[in-house]
Each structure stands twice: as structure tokens, then as C-alpha cells.
Amino acid sequence: xxQSHWNxxxxxxxxEGERHQPGALLPVLHAIQNDLGYVPPDSLPLIAEALNxxxxxVHGVVSFYHHFRDTPPGRHTLEICRAESCQAMGSRRLExxxxxxxxxxxxxxxxxxxxxxxxxxxxxxxxxxxxxxxxDKVYGDMDSDKLDQLxxxxxxxxxxxx
Amino acid sequence: xxxxxxxxxDTSACARGAEELALALQxxxxxxxxxxxxxxxxxxxxEPMVEVETTQGRIAYGPVKVEDLDGxxxxxxxxxxxxxxxxxxxxxxxxxxQQQRLTFARVGVIDPVSVEDYKANGGFVGLQSALGKTAQxxxxxxxxxxxRGRGGAAFPTGIKWQTVLDADPGDKAQKYIVCNADEGDSGxxxxxxxxxxxxxSLVEGMAIAGLAVGATQGYIYLREEYPQAHKIxxxxxxxxxxxxxxxxxxxxxxxxxxxxxxxxAKAYICGEETSLLESLxxxxxxxxxxxxxxxxxxxxxxxxxVNNVISLATVPTIISKGPEFYRDYGMGRSRGTLPFQLAGxxxxxxxxxxxxxxxxRQLLFNFGDGTRTGKPxxxxxxxxxLGAYLPESQWDTPLDYEAFIELxxxxxxxxxxAFDDSVDMSEQARFSMEFCVEESCGKCTPCRIGSTRxxxxxxxxxxxxNAEDNKxxxxxxxxxMVHGSLCAMxxxxxxxxxxxxxxxxxxxxxxxxxxx
Numbered sequence: 001x002x003q004s005h006w007n008x009x010x011x012x013x014x015x016e017g018e019r020h021q022p023g024a025l026l027p028v029l030h031a032i033q034n035d036l037g038y039v040p041p042d043s044l045p046l047i048a049e050a051l052n053x054x055x056x057x058v059h060g061v062v063s064f065y066h067h068f069r070d071t072p073p074g075r076h077t078l079e080i081c082r083a084e085s086c087q088a089m090g091s092r093r094l095e096x097x098x099x100x101x102x103x104x105x106x107x108x109x110x111x112x113x114x115x116x117x118x119x120x121x122x123x124x125x126x127x128x129x130x131x132x133x134x135x136d137k138v139y140g141d142m143d144s145d146k147l148d149q150l151x152x153x154x155x156x157x158x159x160x161x162x
Numbered sequence: 163x164x165x166x167x168x169x170x171x172d173t174s175a176c177a178r179g180a181e182e183l184a185l186a187l188q189x190x191x192x193x194x195x196x197x198x199x200x201x202x203x204x205x206x207x208x209e210p211m212v213e214v215e216t217t218q219g220r221i222a223y224g225p226v227k228v229e230d231l232d233g234x235x236x237x238x239x240x241x242x243x244x245x246x247x248x249x250x251x252x253x254x255x256x257x258x259x260q261q262q263r264l265t266f267a268r269v270g271v272i273d274p275v276s277v278e279d280y281k282a283n284g285g286f287v288g289l290q291s292a293l294g295k296t297a298q299x300x301x302x303x304x305x306x307x308x309x310r311g312r313g314g315a316a317f318p319t320g321i322k323w324q325t326v327l328d329a330d331p332g333d334k335a336q337k338y339i340v341c342n343a344d345e346g347d348s349g350x351x352x353x354x355x356x357x358x359x360x361x362x363s364l365v366e367g368m369a370i371a372g373l374a375v376g377a378t379q380g381y382i383y384l385r386e387e388y389p390q391a392h393k394i395x396x397x398x399x400x401x402x403x404x405x406x407x408x409x410x411x412x413x414x415x416x417x418x419x420x421x422x423x424x425x426x427a428k429a430y431i432c433g434e435e436t437s438l439l440e441s442l443x444x445x446x447x448x449x450x451x452x453x454x455x456x457x458x459x460x461x462x463x464x465x466x467x468v469n470n471v472i473s474l475a476t477v478p479t480i481i482s483k484g485p486e487f488y489r490d491y492g493m494g495r496s497r498g499t500l501p502f503q504l505a506g507x508x509x510x511x512x513x514x515x516x517x518x519x520x521x522x523r524q525l526l527f528n529f530g531d532g533t534r535t536g537k538p539x540x541x542x543x544x545x546x547x548l549g550a551y552l553p554e555s556q557w558d559t560p561l562d563y564e565a566f567i568e569l570x571x572x573x574x575x576x577x578x579x580a581f582d583d584s585v586d587m588s589e590q591a592r593f594s595m596e597f598c599v600e601e602s603c604g605k606c607t608p609c610r611i612g613s614t615r616x617x618x619x620x621x622x623x624x625x626x627x628n629a630e631d632n633k634x635x636x637x638x639x640x641x642x643m644v645h646g647s648l649c650a651m652x653x654x655x656x657x658x659x660x661x662x663x664x665x666x667x668x669x670x671x672x673x674x675x676x677x678x
Contacts, residue, residue, distance in 0.1 A: 022443075022462060023424075023442050023443040023444040024444055025445070026424065026425065026427060026441065026444055027424070027425075029427070030386075030425055030427070051444070057445075060446050061444070061445060061446055064446040064603075065427035065428055065429050065447070066427070066428035067386050067426075067427035067428035067429075068427055081348075083348030083349075083597075084349060084506065084543055084547060084579050084590070084593070085348045085349045085505040085506040085577075085579045086348070087506075087590070087593070088505075088507040088580060088582075088585070089507055089534070120428070121348065121428075121430055121547075121597070121600075121601070122345075122347065122348045122349075122350075122387065123173075123387050124173060124174075124345060124350070124351040124353075124387065124388060125173060125177050125351070126348060126350070126351055126503065126505035126506065126511070126577070126579070127206035127207075127351065127503070127504070127511035127512055128174050128177055128178060128206060128511070129505065129506060129507075131177065133387075136389040137176075138173050138174075138177045139177055140174060140177035140178060141177075141178070
């Protein structure tokens, strides 16, 4: 993914779809990130204008929430749960394994642009710890081997698509 | 004849393969079955659990993998036939049978988005009777039930409602019902299970709350981490609107209530009610100083009820069965039931709804059956990341709000996370501070700066650097955080830290080789 996704008309349409509701800023940001994968910094003035806010206020909100990102993500986002229930079942080992395999830390994307690594604090799958999430799917009872298998599947599919 | 077969769509059941199983079952059986995607019964080590409706009742099988299907079908799965994976009648499984399921009575039983199924199982009886009562009658019934906020703070729900009922909404003439579905505590998943398994009970509870305080607009503030719950809630709201249980003229009563779901964006602090309101207003989730209470100056400055999912979903039971029915469960000032959630290193992890008063040990061993790794259990964190770690000597304490407060611990939202003896408690204490650094809204100094200093001090203790002096400093810092923070984030982070230091002091002896 690249900055080529930046498209003011598209962003304007997304803003328009959400702006007419009380407390519209989070719904607007979700709509943009769902569509583009991130909230392009260039969209901030458009959002500010539409919602009658200052750019600083919009920036403040984007940067406050862990979910919103201002750079394009990799083809897939792998979220690893760092919270206590998963810690009790070995998530610290799992995190280290993922970092080593991808060669990146949290909030970074693997050099091939395939996988962005993000921390998450609880996926509500604590009965099957440790957990990870890819897209809208949650996986439980994870270990290094299963995680490798998952990542292999993700990257293999990517090759087939090409 | 088509047989009704149930395969859960619950997130954890799907994490264990329920989605693939449902697809395979439908492909193989076609029109011979009516496949119902129910919520989970909460016996997660048995998921995916398939249930088949027979003349004797529902018969369960689990955990079922796709590759088990051939054998199961051969053994007569659709007639409830014998098989090594057969668990007998679902209702007779001891883990389930020994529970007192009031709020979770329908979860795992019904099709979550079917109004018909919901009504056939006692749904909307509460709302129907609420439509014939005055606002004050409804508030009184909730007061009499003894229900206290199930999000964790345990504030009496009826008293909160009374404040909102009595509050003057001013010129805008608007009050709000806000459901706090930002279930961020690690080890908790009761809200998620309920929203995925019986969302209409939450819809009904919120509509009743609206009638009780004179609010016509409700919001469910749902965490982004729950995409499955999001889909199911939206479907349930649409179904309730279609059946005229939401909208501008509920069941032709002339009374209105509108409901919508709003998504959070990964911020633990937004589970704090004032931060949640800021977030709903489209702002940074910065905690507000109280007073004024949200009940008086809440969402968009208007009187607002903010209640947890479980509190609201319990209201229909109270209204339909009467406050005495609910109040008769429990002990002391903790009335009714609490859905406990067993998590972490535990063999039989799952949801256990019980009246207050049983002990942690019963939960951990009678229900949980000990650790999943088979090693001795060493520490148990109750009530999420702001809850204390309890050593074995405290596991016989009755599960009751007041009994836990006496231990400097909390029941919170009922999450129970077990650790075996491989846990390093100074590392857990460090994480508690680190989590506070990560999730503090930054408004007050003890929380924002205190947590950062806390990580540093614990690191020094772990490295054996002036350990005794630094332990004294850590206690002093915790004292400042407890007394000087604006909300529970900074105010309760010391609970897990100090409990680790007090009960597991051997893990804070200098160990320079292992410190990282």
C-alpha cells in the first residue's frame, strides 16, 4: 500500500456519510480507516472543516486512540494480545517469536510490506489464551508453531493473488 | 423431518473452529437440518459444541472438529446417537447444572437475533409490563432488587436511575441511556458473550431504563476489539425495530426509544464512564472531574444513565420476575448473581454465573479443575488489570464485594485469571504499571507520571539496586496514586502492584541475571 490511496473526493464522501450525527468524529474516522486502512494526515483539514473543529482537535483525537493510524498498514495486521490472561499462557514468548520472525517491533510493518504488528489489550477470548487477531478473525490457543502456520498461510495467499 | 442443530457463532467458539464446522455440517446435511447459530453456553474447553434437538431435550457433543463429522453422522448425530464426543443432555452437564443462570439464562439456548425465539424464552415480558408502569415504579423495583453496577464499581443501579429520573434535562429536554460495552479488563468476556448470545436482553434492558428515567435515546459504546458482537448487535437492533420493540411507538404505547451502537477505538480508559462520554461526543477520552455526576451532567451535558452490559441485561429479569426473585440470591449487600469468567491458565475455562457467596477456590477447582499446564496454581488476579493478585491463603474468601474490599482487592467485572508457579510476580507488577503508562488518559499527574516512575522503580528493584529503599519508594508512589488520581486507572493500578509485593515478596528479591 502506498500514499496513492490518498483521494480527497473519496475522503469527502466518507465524511459526508457520517457527519450529520451527534459526536460524529469517531464514526468519521472509523469510516475513513475502514476504507483506506489508515487516516491520511492530509484528510485532517477536511474533517476539521466538515465538523467545525480545529485541526489540532482532530489530530488530538486521532493520536489519542490506539486504533487510528496515520500511515498505511501492511497487507495484513497481526494483533497479539499482551494482557494478563494471555500472559498466563505464554504470550510473552509468542510476542518475542513474532517480533523475531517478522524482524520488526510493535507498530511496525515487515520489510516486505506483508504484516503489520500491533499490540492489543484483550480480545475477550480469554478462555482460549493466548489470542491473536487478524482482520476480524480471532484465533486462540496460540503457540509459536500455530502462529508460524498462520503467517505462512497469509503470505502464501498473497503470492497466489499476484 | 428437519432436525434443529446448534453450532455457536460466539467469538471464542469460532476461534476454536465453529465457523468451519457449521459450514461443513450444512454442506453435508443440507435440508435434513435447520442449522441455528446460537451463542456459547460458555464451556469453552468443549467448543465447538454442537447441540441436537431431540425428544428428550438438547444433546451436546464437543469439542467437535470438522474431521469428527463423518464418524458423528455415522453414529447418528442427528438422532442424538452415542459417540465418544457425546456429552449427554446439555442441561445435565455438571458445569452448567451447578450454575444459577439468571442473566445468562438464554445465552447459548436461543438464536440471538430471532425475536420469536427470544419471546418464546421469556423475552420482552419485562418491557411489556414496564410499559404499564410509572417511571417511579420501575426505578423502585430496580432499587428493591439490590442490583449493583456489574461493570466493577458496584454502585447501586436503582439509585443512579433515581438521580437521572429526578434530574432536570433543561431546554433540550433530552436524557440518555448509555451502555458501557467497553469490556477492556483482561480475563473478562461476559459482556461479549451476552451481546453475541442474547443481545435482545440488552436491547430490552435499555428500553426499560429509558422508560424508567424518561430517556428516548440510547447508545451502546462497544469496543472495536469485538467485531462479532458488533455485527450481532446491529442485527438484533434491526430485528427489534422491525418487531416494534424500538422506535417511536413501542408496541403502540405511544412511548419512544431509539438505540444505536457506537464503536470505540482501542482505549482502555474509555471504560471509565466520563471518558466514555467524552469519546461518544467525539473527543479524546479524557476523564472528567466529578462532580457533576454523569447522572446530572452526562452525554452532551444532559442527564445520562451509564450502565454496564450485564447490569442492563439483568433488568428485564428483575422487572418480569419481580425484585424479590432477584434479591433472594446472594449474600450481605451483594444481591443476585455475578457471571464469573474463568481465564488464563485454567483447564476448564468458561462462564460461571453464580449467586454471590461461593469461594474463589470452588470456582478455580470445582469448576475450573486447576491449571491447564498441570502445574500448581500460584496466583489469581480477580477483577481485571486493576485488581489484586490473590495468593492461595486468600482463595477461601467468599465472592462478595465487601469481603474483597477488606482484602484491598476487588471483584470488579468478575474476571478470574489464574497463573501457575512459573509466573514472576515482579514482572506482573511491572506490567501493571506499564499498562497504566500505555492507557492513562494523561489528565492527572499521579497516573500519567506516577506510572512511568513506577515502571522505573520496579526495574531498579528487579535489578537489586537499593532494593529496600526502592520498595519503600514504590509504596510511597502507590500511596500517591491511590489518593491523588482522578479515576480508577491511576487510583487502582497500585492494587495489583502492592498485592504482588505483599504476597509474593520473594519475587522481588534481587535477581540481576533475569531482569530484562
